[in-house]
Amino acid sequence: MNGFLLWALVVGPILLAEGLLARYELLIYGAGWRTPASALPAGVPPARGAAADRPPGAYLVYLDGIGKRRARDSRDGGQLVKALLDGAPELRVLGQVQPYSPLADPLADRPVWTWLRRRAGLLLFLHNVMQIFVAADHRYLPLYNRAVGTQIATQLELAGYRAGSGIPVVLLSYSGGAQVATGAVDVLHTTLRCPLVLITLGGFHNGANDISRAEQLYQLTSTGDRIERVGTWLFPQRWRLVRGSGWNxxxxxxxxxxxxxxxxxxxxxxxxxxxxxxxxxxxxxxxRTAETVIALIRAHRGAVADTLARDFRTPTFRSRMNPGADRG
Structure with a gap:
């Protein structure tokens, strides 16, 4: 019991401080006191994969889980992104988005966090966990969605995306990245007018965000994933009886x-x-994960292309696309 009390006395105040500080960055953004960063660190390209001189098969934005601290890093050292690029060279992949920073400010690059990382690295993860709950809080959700959705749109434009081009944008999210991905749908649809596909990997999200403007969400999950199951129990919007939630x-x-x-x-x-x-x-x-993600993207693109080709053969579709086509 003494050990538990000591742990509570040490960790309790840290949790309370993090809970208060997690809102600080978002409120700065909302007040307009700081502009989100768009420049990338030296050596970090706007995207990897398909060459910029021709349209890629799709743009894929990887939103990592709570281990994301820099523009470069991911929980697996970049192995998933590398596997995706090796298996699908037609993709243009962005991994630099900071899903847990409304100001697009990499956590590990801040002086105070550099000091903490050497002495209490667990706090880096705790900070990002708290950011997920801020993003899921109905009081802050719209502002958080706008902040990170705008960050994603900016990075896509820097990587060569042109609004209205029709090239699919895939948001591949791991764990808490799913909260950010589902929240970015409206901003990306409005800003870039892009076809959107979401792929969640062990997705931890509150189910409140409206994803009706996404073409499809593929939920990669497992019966052995206890953390994802906690999300389905924790957030009422994920419960089937809450029929009006965005998820349901x-x-x-x-x-x-x-x-x-x-x-x-x-x-x-x-x-x-x-x-x-x-x-x-x-x-x-x-x-398996990389091959499944690639197969889903290619199958979805193929299904959309088949639908467009089939629709194009109908007079109604041709008339809508070219009002003078059927006039004689």
């Missing part, structure tokens, strides 16, 4: 497709992105 409206509209990954866990040696955990067919969990 999307499910009824057929916009949510679940893909089950047997044997995967949220984190650890059997996580979705583990290169060490091996499936019966010899692939690693990392291979």
């Amino acid at each position: 409206r999307a499910r009824r509209a057929g916009k949510v497709t679940a893909v089950l990954f047997d044997g995967a866990t949220h984190v650890g040696p059997r996580s979705y992105i583990s290169p060490a955990a091996v499936l019966p067919d010899g692939r690693s969990h990392l291979d």
Whole structure:
């Protein structure tokens, strides 16, 4: 008991301070006292993958989980992004977005956090956890969505995206990144007028965001993912009885497709992105995840292309696209 009391006395005030400070950056953004950063650190390209001199098959924005601290890093050292680029060279991939910073300010680059990282690295993760709950709080949700949605749109434009081009934008999110991805839908649709596809990997989100403007959300999940299940229990908007939530409206509209990954866990040696955990067919969990994401993107693009080609053969569609086409 004494050990527990000591832990509570030490960690309790830290949790309280983080809960208060987590709102600070968002309020600065809302007040207009600071402009979100758009310049990237030296050596970080606007995107990787398909060359900028021709349209890519899709733009993919990777929104990592709570381990995201810099423009460069991700929880797996960049292995998932590398696997995606190796398997789908037609993609243009952005991994620099800071999902837990409304001001697009990398956490690890701030002097006070550099000091803390050497002495109490756990606080870096705690900060990002608190940011997820700020983003999910109905009082701050609209402002947070606008802040990070605008950041994503800015980075896409810097990477060569042109509004109204029709090139798909895929938001691939891990864990708490799903809260940011679902919240960015309206801003991206309005700003870039882009076809949007969401892919969540162990997605932890509150289910409140309206994702009706996304074409589809693919939910990559596992029965062994306890952290994702906590989100489905914790947030009432994820409960089936709350029929009016953004999540449940999307499910009824057929916009949510679940893909089950047997044997995967949220984190650890059997996580979705583990290169060490091996499936019966010899692939690693990392291979399965990368191949599934690529297959979903290509299949979705193919289905959309088939629909457009089929519709184009109808007189109504041709007349709508070219009002003078059927006039004689």
